[in-house]
Amino acid sequence: MKVTLGPARAGDECLSSNLLVGFVNTRVHGKQAEEQLTDGAAVAKWFQAVDAGDSADATDADAATARELRDALLGILRAHVGCDEGVAMVAESEAHLQRAALRFPVTTVVTAQGCELHPTGTGVDRSFSHLLSAVADLASRGAWRRVKVCKNDTCYTAFFDKTRNSSALYCSTTCSGQMATRAYRERKKECAAR
Incomplete structure (x- = not known):
């Protein structure tokens, strides 16, 4: 899989966003009960299932690398939706x-038609390069901040924000409704406590 950097609307979902959302959603979260x-x-x-290189040689150490990535x-x-991890956690993630x-x-391969990113390496290293090229592709399209994780603390499902103004905080209306209900109940408790 090569990623072509080119014009696209910032809200367009693409192979790059699908790859990253799928990868982040391999962990246990609100809609995924088992570690993948x-x-x-x-x-x-x-x-292999997402056609991101031949990783048949992947080891358990590579699995640990994948989970860390x-x-x-x-x-x-999580920073894309304003979760409260703080500057230190974001800096740690960026450094990693x-x-x-x-x-x-x-x-990077420059052609008359544009610019293409080609993952390097072989085996599982090439597969990891696919993930990083997907991030670069989204960033070049202005869509990197649209890849988010649901702000509902019982969910945390990764999703691609398709809203016009990139303001979505939740993966679904169900999660949005749950959070609105929680906020309402908290406000009601506070009023009753006063």
Whole structure:
């Protein structure tokens, strides 16, 4: 899979956003009861299913690397919806992703039609490069901040924000409704306590 950087509307969902949302959603969260990246075989199976390189050689250490990369991405996506992790956690996530970019580089190929990102390396390293090229693709389209994680603390499902003004905080109207109900009950408790 090569990622082509080119004109697109910022709200357009694409292969890059689908890849990243799917990757972040491999962890246990409100709509996923089991960890999907448990070992090397599971990592190889997941990357094969999304056509992101041949990772048949993935080891259990690669599975740990995948989970760490996913956690760093999760930290950034939580910042995209204003979760309260604080500056330190975001800085830690950014630093981890910068180290990953050095370990799993992407090559830029410029053509008359535009610019393409080609993942480098072989095996599972190439699959990790696919993830980082997807981030670069979204950033070039102005859509990186649209990849988010649901702000509902019982959900935390990753999603692509398709709203016109990129203001979505929840993955669904169900989660939005739950949070509105919670906020209403909290306000009601506070009023009763006064």
